[in-house]
Amino acid sequence: MTGPRAAIVVTGSELVRGERSDLNGPFLAREALRHGLEPARITIVGDDPRELEAALAEALTAEACLVSGGLGPTHDDRTVEMLARAAGVPLVLDRALEREIEAVSRATAERLGRPYADFAPGVRKQATRPEGSLSLGLAGTAPGLVLRTSGGCVAVVLPGPPAELERLWPRALETEPMRELLSRTRPPGRRVLRLYGVSESAVARALEEAGGDGAGVEATICARDLEIHVDLVVEPGAEARADALEAAFVPKVERWLYGRDERGVEEHVLALCRARGFTLATAESCTGGLVAGRLTSVPGSSDVFVGGVVSYADDVKVRELGVPASLLAAHGAVSAEAAVAMAHGARERLGADVAVAVTGIAGPGGGSAEKPVGLVHLHATSPEGDLGRVLSLPGDRASIRARSVVAALHLVRELLTRSREEAV
Amino acid sequence: MTGPRAAIVVTGSELVRGERSDLNGPFLAREALRHGLEPARITIVGDDPRELEAALAEALTAEACLVSGGLGPTHDDRTVEMLARAAGVPLVLDRALEREIEAVSRATAERLGRPYADFAPGVRKQATRPEGSLSLGLAGTAPGLVLRTSGGCVAVVLPGPPAELERLWPRALETEPMRELLSRTRPPGRRVLRLYGVSESAVARALEEAGGDGAGVEATICARDLEIHVDLVVEPGAEARADALEAAFVPKVERWLYGRDERGVEEHVLALCRARGFTLATAESCTGGLVAGRLTSVPGSSDVFVGGVVSYADDVKVRELGVPASLLAAHGAVSAEAAVAMAHGARERLGADVAVAVTGIAGPGGGSAEKPVGLVHLHATSPEGDLGRVLSLPGDRASIRARSVVAALHLVRELLTRSREEAV
Secondary structure, rough: OOEEEEEEEEEEEEEEOOOOOOHHHHHHHHHHHHOOOOOEEEEOOOOHHHHHHHHHHHHHOOOEEEOOOOOOOOOOHHHHHHHHHHOOEEEEOOOOHHHHHHHHHHHHHHHOOOOOHHHHHHHHHHHHEEEEEEEEEEEEEEEEEEEOOOOOEEEEEEOOOOHHHHHHHHHHHHHHHHHHHOOOOOOOOEEEEEEEOOOOHHHHHHHHHHOEEOOEEEEEEHHHHOOOEEEEEEEOOOOHHHHHEEEEEEHHHHHHHEOOOOOOOOHHHHHHHHOOOOOOOEEEOOOOOOHHHHHOOOOOHHEEEEEEEEEHHHHHHHHHHOOOHHHHHHHOOOOOHHHHHHHHHHHHHHOOEEEEEEHHHHHHHOOOOHHHHHEEEEEEEEEOEEEEEEEEEOOHHHHHHHHHHHHHHHHHHHHHHOOOOOOO | OOOOOOEEEOOOOHOOOOOOOOOOOOOOOHHHHHHOOOOEEEEEEEOHHHHHHHHHHHHHOOEEEEEEEOOOOOOOOHHHHHHHHOOOEEEEEEHHHHHHHHHHHHHHHHHOOOOHHHHHHHHHOOOOEEOOEEEEEEEOEEEEEEEOOOOOOOEEEOOHHHHHHHHHHHHHHOOOOHHHHHHHOOOOOOEEEEEEOOHHHHHHHHHHHOOOEEEOOOEEEEEEEOOEEEEEEOOOOOOOHHHHHHHHHHHHHHHHEEOOOOOOHHHHHHHHHHHHHHOOOEOOOOOHHHHHHHHHHHHHHHHHHEEEEEOOOHHHHHHHOOOOOOHHHOOOOOOHHHHHHHHHHHHHHHOOOOOEEEEOOOOOOOOOOOOOOOOOEEEEEEEEEEEEEEEEEOHHHOOOOOOHHHHHHHHHHHHHOOOOOOOO
């Protein structure tokens, strides 16, 4: 990558202390990349003025400096003051901006039943900005701004709440300094390959055997809950090289390839059901509702997904899914037999065409020599046939559950992409 | 805060590009804070050698420099090389470490059916470390290490996978350079207050009226899915000041205070049920299984939680929860009446003592003037009484669902903490 460098500065005491995960840095990095800038670093600092000024001064050596947070009305919110200092420009009070913030603050004061005088100093502070900067308008009472420094860096300052930051960002892109900067970039292409059922190292080897990355094509291979995500970032001019790499790589991994876009497996499952006119139900034990939760995260899933049973207790497996108590006594609740009975029970009881069942031991307790923590049985059933699988998953409770969810959804995907002949 | 500064450097191309959220920076920041170090900044860089060297050089000006990632066997993994360069010390091959990594790599080569010769260069690379550094042993094939620089900074280098980093970190704390550094720190105390049902600004005002923070007590107030989390970081010597602040603050917010530790609301709900010998069931529509998922995230939840029904389709509400079709026709599936019937149905059908139901419109579609997106009805029932609530939630689908989960669990908590007299 050879685009202009973008340095990202995120401020927030709770972020630098690790009390909360930062979302703004990754958002701004993805946006920078998409517009042909090279995200060089993300720096997270608290409200200590020296740390903040140092981080901003470093970031201003890049072609773009994208800053989030520290725009509030209190004395701890020092981003604008420190940016002006780092850029070597004076602060000026923007009267028009002051009136704009005053209107919002008066409404807030009224709603809270407090005198406006409490707010006035904060309003003045928030209406003060570096000379020569452009206001992006308000999100809440915090104004975003863009400043081109004498050193040629375009600094964009946005409020910390992610929704507000994301709302003002498009306005920053439309300012003259950003348009001028982006006129010099050549946004890269991106190709996405999604695989399941293969190891990260096998994918890395296949990619290497296909010619590997380099020469304008940069590959990242990422393992996420049993899926392998391969992304190719393609510089302008390297499209033919990327085509050749893909053409050599895809046949080596075709067996495991399930997607060439960013849709999650739950979206694939819903689309496959929808295409056949099938409805879908779930029966979950160790995943405790997370398979259903993942399916219903997709807007409009209700035309396919009818519902599910979280059968945590054996008694609920019997009552709600019709699993025979004798089967549970003979094989245990974590068994292939129980998974089959749960899937069939969900299909019948909930009146669905397709159903998937998960039963396993998520730990940390409940394991035995015969049935250790991480043992998970899955079963999927459809009018076209059935498919079962047993997994032995490493990791802690959260990771075993997350992987079981992904595996259950892929089992349905596989069942619905097999032909009738293949399905058992 | 006045502890020695800790600078954190996280490396990873996928992190600086925003493709994945960093977990290691927040973990190391929390650990630093807990041991009396002041986390001054978290810097995320990719594998560009200049960016990495610059970030490390800056970080080495702090008293502690905590680094994650870039320890793998390939040429893109440059952390050790760049650390040696930034610290001005030569690299040396550690023969004992080489034998240790070789043993792991030979086993891997055998498992993958590949010649060990493929691995040998990587093994040599991973066994090379800055002169004077201490090895922390291996996590996978990546060795962690500790180096005290001539400038007096203690640098700790740990592998990027979070589980491996967290495994090696305690060993770093036991090394002589870290013990010496930490002998000079005075770890702060931490007090935790968890509130529900009150606004962030009202809590901020109450804290200010109680005397506010400062003088060795630092307060952070954080809104998270309708909960308000207040943390007080207390410097050694400021305990009496913190006691006074708490004593003045707590009475102002007692109505909303549900916890004075970090347990999530699901843990409170399970504990309240367990204390009364009650079992618990769920009936979910718009949250699609996430209430059950949250309850079952707690190890040992199976002694209380028996299961739940995700009744996404109306037909499932009728079949599985016994909600009268006539009730749905008269009031709609998103109604107080439906929530009551779902909760009672779950209690009876699943044979539980306590049940909670959620039905709402998570959007983006499905809303109307009368029943807009964000309208959510909740109902909880127990042998001691019932409690219902209606919410009008802002935000997108994910945020409406997340807040509904939290609100549903708090409704159960409130029902079980009220006396019999109070419950309706």
